[in-house]
Amino acid sequence: MTRLLRMLIHWLVIKPFVNLGFGLSVRGREVLDREGPFVLVSNHNSHLDLIFLLSLFSPTRLHHIRPIGAADYFGRNALTRILTSLIFNALLIQRERKEGEPGALEVMGSELEAGRSLIVFPEGTRGAPEQLGRIRSGASVLLKSHPEARLVMVAMSGLGRSMPKGSFYPVPFICKVTIEEAEQRPDEVAETTALVQGFFTRVLEAEKRENDGW
Amino acid sequence: MPELHDFIDPTKPLALMSTIVVGLMSLATLAVFALGRMKPDKDMTELRLRTRSWWIMAGVFLITVCATDRLTYVLFALMSYMALKEYFTMLPTKAVDRAALFWSYACIPFQYYWAATEWYGMFIIFVPVLLFLFLPFMQILTGETRRFVSRTSVIHWGVMLFVFGLSHLAYLTTIPLRPSAFPHADGRSLLVFLVFITEANDIFQFLCGKTFGRHKISPSVSPNKTWEGFLGGVVLSTGAGALLAFCTPFGIAMSAACGAILACSGFIGDLVVSAIKRDHGVKDSSSAIPGHGGVLDRVDSLCYTAPVFFHLVNYGYAI
Numbered sequence: 001m002t003r004l005l006r007m008l009i010h011w012l013v014i015k016p017f018v019n020l021g022f023g024l025s026v027r028g029r030e031v032l033d034r035e036g037p038f039v040l041v042s043n044h045n046s047h048l049d050l051i052f053l054l055s056l057f058s059p060t061r062l063h064h065i066r067p068i069g070a071a072d073y074f075g076r077n078a079l080t081r082i083l084t085s086l087i088f089n090a091l092l093i094q095r096e097r098k099e100g101e102p103g104a105l106e107v108m109g110s111e112l113e114a115g116r117s118l119i120v121f122p123e124g125t126r127g128a129p130e131q132l133g134r135i136r137s138g139a140s141v142l143l144k145s146h147p148e149a150r151l152v153m154v155a156m157s158g159l160g161r162s163m164p165k166g167s168f169y170p171v172p173f174i175c176k177v178t179i180e181e182a183e184q185r186p187d188e189v190a191e192t193t194a195l196v197q198g199f200f201t202r203v204l205e206a207e208k209r210e211n212d213g214w
Numbered sequence: 215m216p217e218l219h220d221f222i223d224p225t226k227p228l229a230l231m232s233t234i235v236v237g238l239m240s241l242a243t244l245a246v247f248a249l250g251r252m253k254p255d256k257d258m259t260e261l262r263l264r265t266r267s268w269w270i271m272a273g274v275f276l277i278t279v280c281a282t283d284r285l286t287y288v289l290f291a292l293m294s295y296m297a298l299k300e301y302f303t304m305l306p307t308k309a310v311d312r313a314a315l316f317w318s319y320a321c322i323p324f325q326y327y328w329a330a331t332e333w334y335g336m337f338i339i340f341v342p343v344l345l346f347l348f349l350p351f352m353q354i355l356t357g358e359t360r361r362f363v364s365r366t367s368v369i370h371w372g373v374m375l376f377v378f379g380l381s382h383l384a385y386l387t388t389i390p391l392r393p394s395a396f397p398h399a400d401g402r403s404l405l406v407f408l409v410f411i412t413e414a415n416d417i418f419q420f421l422c423g424k425t426f427g428r429h430k431i432s433p434s435v436s437p438n439k440t441w442e443g444f445l446g447g448v449v450l451s452t453g454a455g456a457l458l459a460f461c462t463p464f465g466i467a468m469s470a471a472c473g474a475i476l477a478c479s480g481f482i483g484d485l486v487v488s489a490i491k492r493d494h495g496v497k498d499s500s501s502a503i504p505g506h507g508g509v510l511d512r513v514d515s516l517c518y519t520a521p522v523f524f525h526l527v528n529y530g531y532a533i
Binding site for chain 1: 292295296299300302303309312315316319500501502
């Protein structure tokens with residue numbers, strides 16, 4: 001029932017909102033069609049990032065995909081818990097490990113082992129529009145202990161053009177999404193983090209729009 | 215409710231056009247299918263996607279036009295919106311011009327409202343006069359004067375082409391025609407005539423160009439266009455105009471002439487939008503329509519043919 005409702009919300013509300021209200025120009029979409037659970041890492045600059053990411057998938061796959069969110073923020077009351085679970089199928093994680101409860105990495109790992117995929121924002125928190133923050137290593141540690149999971153990297157740009165800092169109405173623009181899969185997975189955590197950082201830097205620098213300069 | 219024999223009745227132009235369109239597209243789909251069988255190692259995905267998109271576009275267009283006028287206005291307003299969005303994304307529109315861009319989008323429902331209520335005076339001056347004066351004012355308020363003429367021109371030009379130009383399609387739906395020897399022709403059948411010939415001309419030009427193309431017509435703007443393609447398109451569109459005369463209140467001769475006029479203006483529209491894309495190193499405006507590119511790529515000829523045809527009809531055949 002939740003699955004059906006979620007599919008309807010995505011088909012009738014979220015997909016039209018993303019594709020009509022904005023628009024996505026996607027490179028590398030075929031990466032998403034491949035088989036097997038993945039950890040998707042993406043840059044995070046706007047409230048709408050997760051909605052855009054989820055609209056890349058067919059709504060029938062959404063019950064296999066779990067975005068990671070902070071429990072203390074997104075699970076702060078019953079309403080946010082219900083909404084994030086229903087609309088996003090979010091997996092809410094305690095930022096601080098509690099006594100006797102499984103840690104964040106264990107919870108995420110068991111999702112991967114169950115064949116589900118994860119969406120992670122390695123910058124940790126929303127950065128300034130169109131700026132890249134420091135990449136944290138949580139996803140890399142998870143990937144080291146689950147070598148069978150694919151690493152899918154997604155860089156989104158253009159949302160900052162629609163709604164720059166300080167603006168209070170959006171202007172429709174088509175956003176650019178670049179998707180790549182890490183073919184060679186490094187063994188070390190630090191190398192995986194560097195690989196992800198390198199991807200973001202490379203893609204986002206290339207897409208820095210000239211229209212902000214003169 | 216339409217009856218079966220209506221679909222081959224020339225006095226029911228919409229029904230007959232639907233038959234013709236479905237018939238032609240079925241033939242094309244069969245041809246693509248046969249081509250795939252005959253050449254098994256040729257990559258057919260692009261052609262298949264293109265054909266499928268044609269079915270969807272033609273289906274949506276015909277069903278909307280045959281259904282209600284209101285739905286037709288909404289469809290064209292949506293088309294203007296998507297094309298304008300692709301245009302503003304493609305061009306280096308600056309963050310400082312946000313307000314002017316916002317108002318450009320906001321004017322779309324108004325322009326189509328003037329068309330829907332048949333307020334011709336407002337319809338014809340809203341974009342070329344009122345917005346022309348208003349949008350630079352919004353830009354002045356930001357205080358930014360660098361590249362002012364260029365920035366304001368980019369915005370207004372987009373609105374002229376994709377909102378003002380395309381909105382003529384909406385007004386054509388309700389254009390009041392003088393009594394003529396062809397009473398079954400109305401705005402809607404004229405609209406189908408216009409769109410069919412414009413899009414068919416694109417295809418004719420492409421096919422003629424591929425078959426006999428040799429002398430390039432404008433290599434710096436659009437390297438694939440040839441004189442043979444263009445002239446072949448004009449000839450075939452003239453023929454198509456004559457055959458589809460049942461959609462129009464003019465006779466066969468004038469319908470044929472309209473076919474030729476639409477072929478020429480559609481060609482120019484295509485070239486003009488190609489020039490924009492070339493200027494910005496873009497091949498497709500977006501990937502909104504599988505196999506075709508963006509909405510802008512599909513409506514580029516219509517931006518020219520719609521106003522030309524509307525004013526031709528308005529001047530010669532409307533009350």
